[in-house]
Amino acid sequence: MSVTTLQRTPLYQEHIALGGKMVEFAGWEMPVQYRSGVLKEHAANRRGCSIFDCSHMGEFILEGDPVTSGLDRIVTQSVVDMPVKSCRYGMILNAEGGTIDDLIVYRLAPEKWMIVVNASNIEKDRRHFQANLLPAARLKDVSAETAKLDLQGPLSRDILSRLVPEVARLEYYTFDEFELLGERVIISRTGYTGELGYEIYYPWDKAVRVWGALLADQRVAPTGLGVRDVLRLEMCYPLYGHELTESISPLEAGLKTFVSMPKEFVGKAALVRLEQSGLLRKIVHFVSESRRAPRQGHQLYSTDGQLVGEVVSGTFSPALNAGIGIGFVKKEFTSIGKNIIFGDEKNRTGAGMVPRPFYKHGSLKS
Amino acid sequence: MEIIEHYLYTKEHEWLDLDGEIGTVGITEYAQSALGDITFVELPEIEKEVEQFELLTSLESVKAANDIFSPISGKITEVNDELTADPGIINRDCYEKGWIAKIKISDDEETSNLLTADEYSNYLESLDRNGDGDSSDE
Numbered sequence: 236m237s238v239t240t241l242q243r244t245p246l247y248q249e250h251i252a253l254g255g256k257m258v259e260f261a262g263w264e265m266p267v268q269y270r271s272g273v274l275k276e277h278a279a280n281r282r283g284c285s286i287f288d289c290s291h292m293g294e295f296i297l298e299g300d301p302v303t304s305g306l307d308r309i310v311t312q313s314v315v316d317m318p319v320k321s322c323r324y325g326m327i328l329n330a331e332g333g334t335i336d337d338l339i340v341y342r343l344a345p346e347k348w349m350i351v352v353n354a355s356n357i358e359k360d361r362r363h364f365q366a367n368l369l370p371a372a373r374l375k376d377v378s379a380e381t382a383k384l385d386l387q388g389p390l391s392r393d394i395l396s397r398l399v400p401e402v403a404r405l406e407y408y409t410f411d412e413f414e415l416l417g418e419r420v421i422i423s424r425t426g427y428t429g430e431l432g433y434e435i436y437y438p439w440d441k442a443v444r445v446w447g448a449l450l451a452d453q454r455v456a457p458t459g460l461g462v463r464d465v466l467r468l469e470m471c472y473p474l475y476g477h478e479l480t481e482s483i484s485p486l487e488a489g490l491k492t493f494v495s496m497p498k499e500f501v502g503k504a505a506l507v508r509l510e511q512s513g514l515l516r517k518i519v520h521f522v523s524e525s526r527r528a529p530r531q532g533h534q535l536y537s538t539d540g541q542l543v544g545e546v547v548s549g550t551f552s553p554a555l556n557a558g559i560g561i562g563f564v565k566k567e568f569t570s571i572g573k574n575i576i577f578g579d580e581k582n583r584t585g586a587g588m589v590p591r592p593f594y595k596h597g598s599l600k601s
Numbered sequence: 602m603e604i605i606e607h608y609l610y611t612k613e614h615e616w617l618d619l620d621g622e623i624g625t626v627g628i629t630e631y632a633q634s635a636l637g638d639i640t641f642v643e644l645p646e647i648e649k650e651v652e653q654f655e656l657l658t659s660l661e662s663v664k665a666a667n668d669i670f671s672p673i674s675g676k677i678t679e680v681n682d683e684l685t686a687d688p689g690i691i692n693r694d695c696y697e698k699g700w701i702a703k704i705k706i707s708d709d710e711e712t713s714n715l716l717t718a719d720e721y722s723n724y725l726e727s728l729d730r731n732g733d734g735d736s737s738d739e
Contacts, residue, residue, distance in 0.1 A: 256637075267664075268637060272637055272638045272692075273637055273638050273663040273664075274638040274640075274663070274689070461637070461663060461664060462663075465663060525641070526640055526641040526661075526685075526688065527641045527643070527661060528640065528641065528661055528666075530665070530666060550663060550664075551640035551641065551661065551663055558641070582643075582659075
């Protein structure tokens, strides 16, 4: 594998020093795991505190009124009623109702916003915003100057409070600006693991200091993209390219909560048509009867052997001590409590469909 | 990278420990390190006949499923049941407690198709030189 053309975050050398196993992800050279391995990293996150380098992700700053800028028409969630210093999760859609990306909107001021997007989608998101924003809006892509560190786990508040005491007052899905090692930065109480946690947006060229200061606390473990995928899957959080794509609508992905149907937005007409004609497929979450894990690309079968769908994400879940998976099936096969079979030509394994999330004991809102 | 002197090896990173007509099979330090935490081992069926370099079984790490090939032809006589509940034994002790199956060897001349410890060690060095290290985990 050639890695010469991949982009690197400001923490690349830190990952190498910690024994990070570097892999390509969305055009970036990122740590998939560190020396201790994915299972120990999982335990660190669920029981202690872990830190992820998410500097590859994209950040846009948008200035403008939510309506006259066009922002409210681009994002599936309503943003006009967002309190300042709150975050809101939503999607941006194409005209067919497919998902261009999922993202988090931060309301920095009544007419100033930060939009956090997936690394793989930065370019196309920027184009979509530019094409749909109105002349009153000013959009700036600050991804290249913004590092993002995610401190996640039940001990994260205690640990981050030692550097930033005021962070303890942040409620779930809110943020503020704080002084951290001499810089005034945004810290939000958000995350992608199901545990209490914070996302720290920090100047790119100074991110090494914060990484070092947080890891100086012996309770903090560095964690890679491998366990990040396991943790988000245990929570049934969608990962773009799996549960959400340009041809999957948020309705099919079970994310209607994050779509404000009363307002107008790009893709709404297609969603209305989908609702009227009935969804053709639906998302299912299932637990393997063994430690064998479902994998992306596996087929899904009914217990009488009929092909009913396919797996889009799967892994071994340390929390459940079993394989877990997410897939799409024909609508008639999706009631909770039903059994389903996953596998390929060689192997088929039974599983039980369950309500989401798989992991229900997180410290997320503690 | 630890290698056991009296074992034989395949280029797919399985090892074979010969004891008379019985050969014990497992995966090497290189393989377990590249795979990372092993989360599932499918144990082969006892009495099943296997062919040299053909599929023996599969195991899974957090990331992916991986095929294990038999270093020798023969009949499975025993499997390591401990791995069902605790596949991590392979990560902790791949050359002893992490054995996968025992095979009653049908043709001991096939051992000439396997690598000695020295040959396997040289093979690993050639992989490193070619930058193929860890390719199974990517």
